[in-house]
Amino acid sequence: MTTTAMKPSARRLPAWMLPGVAGVLLLVAMALSTHVVVIGSSADQREEAFSPDAFAAGAFPKIAAWVDSHAADAADLARGLASDRDATVAKHGTPGSIGPELAVRFTGTLGEPQRGIYPVSVAGLPDGQHIRVQMGPAINGTDLRDVTGTIAFGQFRNQIDYQNAAAAINREMKKQVLAPLGTASLSGKTLTVTGVLQMINPTSWLVTPVAVKMP
Template identity: 50%
Template sequence: MSAKATAWQASPGLRRVLAGAAALVLLGAMALDTKVIKIGSAGDVRNAVFSAADYGKSEFPKVQADVEARAADAATVATAIAKDRATAEKEYGVPAGVGPVISVKFTGVVGEGKSGIYKVAVDGLPDTLTVRVQTGPAINGTELRDATGKITFGQFTNQIEYQDAGSALNNEMKKEVLAKVDTSDLTGKTIAVVGVFKLVNPKSWLVTPVRLDVK
């Protein structure tokens, strides 16, 4: 047996000292490599998690204001579409997939309804054009999300978040607009609406409101 081996075996105290020193070096290295994140700070990963409810609450007022600012009279829009659809789409619409989303405003008398979707008779519109307003409980489509052109897929992590953003805006609209109206008893009443529709069939508009007042 070598002299070095004999010295090591004969010095248990030395082994403990060396082991302790190695542990301290390891702990020091771990401390240097550890970043302290304060809860609620910009580095807190929980802040990066998408919350549909928070998104709807913060963004719906912006969408509502934008739609109200750009909304054109329904009769004016209908006339423009009948005259030259392509030109009308550029003037009044926001590109959104298969058809542009157009912001309109009108006053009319509510007709029959089914599953929360009511026909509305609007003066100045041709008889060949059917206008319907959806009042829930289910609000379909992503027209509110697409109405301004300012909400894009690139702002979200994935397609699921992008879809959730559309649903969140619909849900917030229900809370802020439709919850204030008895939507179960609208037939025969006069309503003033500001809302959006996707132009696919020029003879049938399904309007999602951002404002609905019963006269």
């Protein structure tokens, strides 16, 4: 007579233990996937919410210093762009996708504004060359952010933060430069302006200031 050995069947956990085991497995999975960030570390700083105003407060003085050190007299800048554009951009600005960002300085008399933008009469400019300067209350564009070439999209989490940085830098400039002037009634006054323009139209420059002085 032949006998067949019976294999022991796998033991099953009692039903009442299953929820507890599942809970343990869940805790293990959570522990393995948890990213620990040490307070004060570089990772902690990266994960903080972006503050455009804090960024601008640190960035604007550096931008203003860069523009001041690279600015060309407006008449010289116009002639340089006409004779050797590439060399002039390399010396006084930063190439851009639409047009180069350029640092400029001029002394001129302000005309009547339109929506916070003043035409400026500047001696020595080539015929047909026009300069306007935006004095607020609205300061538009990204020229201040872009002129140095050191603030790039890759430094920010997304396009919104990148745009907010530009707007905050404009606000910081208004606070530091324009607010002390009282820009509502500057027509007829002579000012020395150091600022930034993006050269889209070679004969019509819109300048965003980083410094304004009354001679």
